[in-house]
Amino acid sequence: MSILENNPYRKDFPVLNQIINGKRLAYLDSGATTLKPVTVIDEMDLYYRLETANVHRGLYWLSENATTKFEATRDKVSNLINSPDRKQVIFTKGTTESINLVAQSYARTFLNVGDEILLSQMEHHSNIVPWQLVAEEKKAIIKVIPINPQGEILMDEYKKLLTPKVKIVSVVYVSNALGTINPVKEMTTLAHAAGAVIMVDAAQAIAHKKVDVQDLDVDFLAFSGHKMFGPTGVGILYGKEALLEKMPPYQGGGDMIDVVTFEKTTYNNLPHKFEAGTPSISAVIGLGKAVDYINHVGIENIKKVEDELLDYATKRLSSIPGLKIYGTAKNKASVVSFGIEGLHPQDLATLIDKEGVAIRTGHHCAQPLMKFLCVPATCRASLSIYNNKEDIDQLYDALVKVKKFFE
Numbered sequence: 001m002s003i004l005e006n007n008p009y010r011k012d013f014p015v016l017n018q019i020i021n022g023k024r025l026a027y028l029d030s031g032a033t034t035l036k037p038v039t040v041i042d043e044m045d046l047y048y049r050l051e052t053a054n055v056h057r058g059l060y061w062l063s064e065n066a067t068t069k070f071e072a073t074r075d076k077v078s079n080l081i082n083s084p085d086r087k088q089v090i091f092t093k094g095t096t097e098s099i100n101l102v103a104q105s106y107a108r109t110f111l112n113v114g115d116e117i118l119l120s121q122m123e124h125h126s127n128i129v130p131w132q133l134v135a136e137e138k139k140a141i142i143k144v145i146p147i148n149p150q151g152e153i154l155m156d157e158y159k160k161l162l163t164p165k166v167k168i169v170s171v172v173y174v175s176n177a178l179g180t181i182n183p184v185k186e187m188t189t190l191a192h193a194a195g196a197v198i199m200v201d202a203a204q205a206i207a208h209k210k211v212d213v214q215d216l217d218v219d220f221l222a223f224s225g226h227k228m229f230g231p232t233g234v235g236i237l238y239g240k241e242a243l244l245e246k247m248p249p250y251q252g253g254g255d256m257i258d259v260v261t262f263e264k265t266t267y268n269n270l271p272h273k274f275e276a277g278t279p280s281i282s283a284v285i286g287l288g289k290a291v292d293y294i295n296h297v298g299i300e301n302i303k304k305v306e307d308e309l310l311d312y313a314t315k316r317l318s319s320i321p322g323l324k325i326y327g328t329a330k331n332k333a334s335v336v337s338f339g340i341e342g343l344h345p346q347d348l349a350t351l352i353d354k355e356g357v358a359i360r361t362g363h364h365c366a367q368p369l370m371k372f373l374c375v376p377a378t379c380r381a382s383l384s385i386y387n388n389k390e391d392i393d394q395l396y397d398a399l400v401k402v403k404k405f406f407e
């Protein structure tokens with residue numbers, strides 16, 4: 001029997017054990033944030049209830065315990081992404097902060113007038129605006145890698161854009177608005193051959209497929225805890241050691257220093273050089289349990305379930321007359337963006353909420369992509385390990401009902 005008929009993972013997520021507005025909940029917005037398993041919630045509760053202490057300072061049991069758990073998460077994340085060394089795993093607030101860190105520390109230091117940064121047409125705003133901020137200051141130029149109507153990067157155009165002027169390429173691994181899985185390994189090889197460094201936004205990839213930084217050979221990689229069954233307030237920046245070593249600190253404060261005098265301050269070693277101030281300790285500790293959860297289910301298993309669900313959802317929704325799916329790449333993750341002829345996405349989402357269906361509607365923080373698609377917004381169902389066919393059927397029934405209502 002398929003796992004989707006009797007999904008054993010649903011019971012791990014307390015949010016699903018409730019009735020909202022008298023309806024069973026079909027949570028189809030994991031692209032915005034995933035639900036959290038009880039092991040993550042319990043671990044964070046334990047930290048606040050019985051194990052509260054700051055990290056990296058106290059010599060008493062509570063502080064040592066918090067530090068041990070905090071640093072254990074670094075090891076777990078390091079193993080998850082196959083980082084060559086744990087010190088290359090830096091805790092940030094999330095994907096957004098990780099990208100800003102690279103833009104403000106690496107790009108601000110090493111970019112010169114006229115240098116180019118390549119971004120793709122399908123980037124999230126958090127992989128556009130940080131580069132614009134630094135490009136404006138350094139008089140660098142941002143160029144856009146075009147995509148085809150299916151939502152795939154045009155590799156020939158990418159190759160043409162990769163001139164010696166390009167110093168940084170920054171691309172999304174899995175598009176949040178289309179589901180496209182970009183060929184980042186191939187893009188990395190090409191970027192390196194052209195003498196550029198490459199940053200990958202793995203926010204939507206990390207909980208859905210194997211991400212191996214050594215195999216991909218990327219220079220920087222960013223992702224958020226809350227999109228991988230963990231809490232909000234923590235994210236990761238992975239970087240190659242040689243690059244991280246030559247980058248100046250992003251923020252100053254406690255923990256990131258070695259010796260401070262008013263005349264001159266020296267900085268702590270990696271990764272602490274980039275971790276100023278008290279971090280989000282409970283979130284980091286919770287993230288450790290989220291990584292355990294991914295390992296417990298198995299990333300290949302997650303991918304298998306999601307692929308099956310994506311296939312089912314695509315077939316089911318395509319059968320609705322007037323429904324158009326945006327993003328039909330050959331290599332696609334579990335996101336279905338769509339619109340229905342004659343219906344405003346906002347009205348659609350509001351009405352199907354009454355049927356217990358939670359989806360995201362809007363520009364998905366990808367306005368340049370919406371412009372390319374010639375739509376102001378789309379509806380988006382995004383799937384995870386705890387979804388089942390019933391969720392898709394509930395979405396289908398709700399859409400058909402709303403459509404009839406407007407006919």
Ligand code: 7TS
Pocket residue numbers: 031032033094095096097124126127172174175176177201203204224360364365
């Ligand atoms: N990059 C991608 C591809 C994303 O999908 C998101 C968030 C971010 C970066 C930013 O992550 P943050 O954790 O720093 O905010 N995407 C979405 C979304 O699709 N719906 O809500 C948030």
